[in-house]
Amino acid sequence: MASLSIFPFHVGETSNERVKLTPLNPEQHCETFFRISSSHPEIYTHLPLLPPTSATELKSLFYSNSTTHILSFSNPESFAFAIIDKTRPPSPEDPEGELAGTVSFIRTSPTNLCTEIGFIVILPPYQRTHVATNAVGLALRLAFESAENGGLGLRRVHWSASTMNLASSRLAQRMGFEKVGVIPWHMRFVKGKINGKVGNGRELPSGSDPEDLWRDTLSLSLAWDRWENGAREMAAKAMER
Structure with missing residues (x-):
């Protein structure tokens, strides 16, 4: 099946010996x-999505058809990958291994030549393995190459x-990202208390729905010059573990 994405860049598969990123089908x-x-x-x-029911x-x-939802193929800023663990046996999902999760380029700007690595979900059987670091490292190589x-x-x-979400920020820093700052009250999780969300731990603003939660967001960034002056090697080292 050909990709339905209208992403402004041509994107195909990218892989190494242990992990492959392939356009999500x-x-x-x-x-x-x-x-x-x-x-x-x-x-x-920690995501601004609820678990799908099917x-x-x-x-x-x-x-x-949404042009703004981060997963929609109609959103020109987003491109979704399936993460394949090549150290596992061939599967119905991929002849080179098993489906281990997803990762996306989101909020991509061809004008400003930037993107964000988002909606990275490593399925539980593949967590705390080589999968996350290799998936992020491959995405970074693809972005900067x-x-x-x-x-x-x-x-x-x-x-x-x-x-x-300390695991997320620690992963980013292992891969060479630097902290930029914290955006307070960044995301409202509507009915977050009954939907399994984790908030910022602070008292809600006056007039809030008592079931709501809010997320503070740590912003991290990695630019081309840092990538070319040490971060590429930093990411490669993390991928080897």
């Missing part, structure tokens, strides 16, 4: 992603993490 990848993730709603704790609902997020060499030729990659 809802018909090929969503059934397994839902089957594994449905018993782990905590995956969505594989069909998950597919609908990608097939949506020149167009002549098959990359996007970008100048900056952004990363956003809830201040309560």
